[in-house]
Amino acid sequence: MTAARLEKLNASLGTCGLDAVALNPGSTLTYLTGAHFHLMERPVVLLVAPGQDPALILPELEMLKVDHIPYPVQAFPYGESPSGWGDVFRSAMQSLGLDGKRIGVETEHMRLLEYNYVRAGAPSAEFPDAS
Numbered sequence: 001m002t003a004a005r006l007e008k009l010n011a012s013l014g015t016c017g018l019d020a021v022a023l024n025p026g027s028t029l030t031y032l033t034g035a036h037f038h039l040m041e042r043p044v045v046l047l048v049a050p051g052q053d054p055a056l057i058l059p060e061l062e063m064l065k066v067d068h069i070p071y072p073v074q075a076f077p078y079g080e081s082p083s084g085w086g087d088v089f090r091s092a093m094q095s096l097g098l099d100g101k102r103i104g105v106e107t108e109h110m111r112l113l114e115y116n117y118v119r120a121g122a123p124s125a126e127f128p129d130a131s
Helices: 002-015 027-033 060-068 082-095 112-121
Strands: 020-023 045-048 055-059 074-078 103-105
Touching (some): 002 020, 002 045, 020 027, 027 045, 045 082, 045 112, 055 060, 060 074, 074 082, 103 112
Parallel strands (some): 020 103
Antiparallel strands (some): 020 045, 045 055
């Protein structure tokens, strides 16, 4: 069921003028993946771009949840030290070619913690409201 939801999101991105969407834990991420993440001091972000496997940035200790997502996902786990988190976000953003693109965010749900990492990973991108 969630694979169909992902397909529907991918199809709607183009009609909304977006190249991708970035989601952090909440109802939309759970709806799309079936995985339950909660907001914590460690960021979790799902990046969805049409024609590519979504990228999921998450703590290493949450990696088992990736096995339960019903479609292929590029996992970008990071360790305990926040000093390396920015590099992981840059790698995920680069894997989807998102710099310079229009990446939608849910402005009422995206925390500054995640937004700052996503923005630093794609410094030339635009981040319009995708609520």
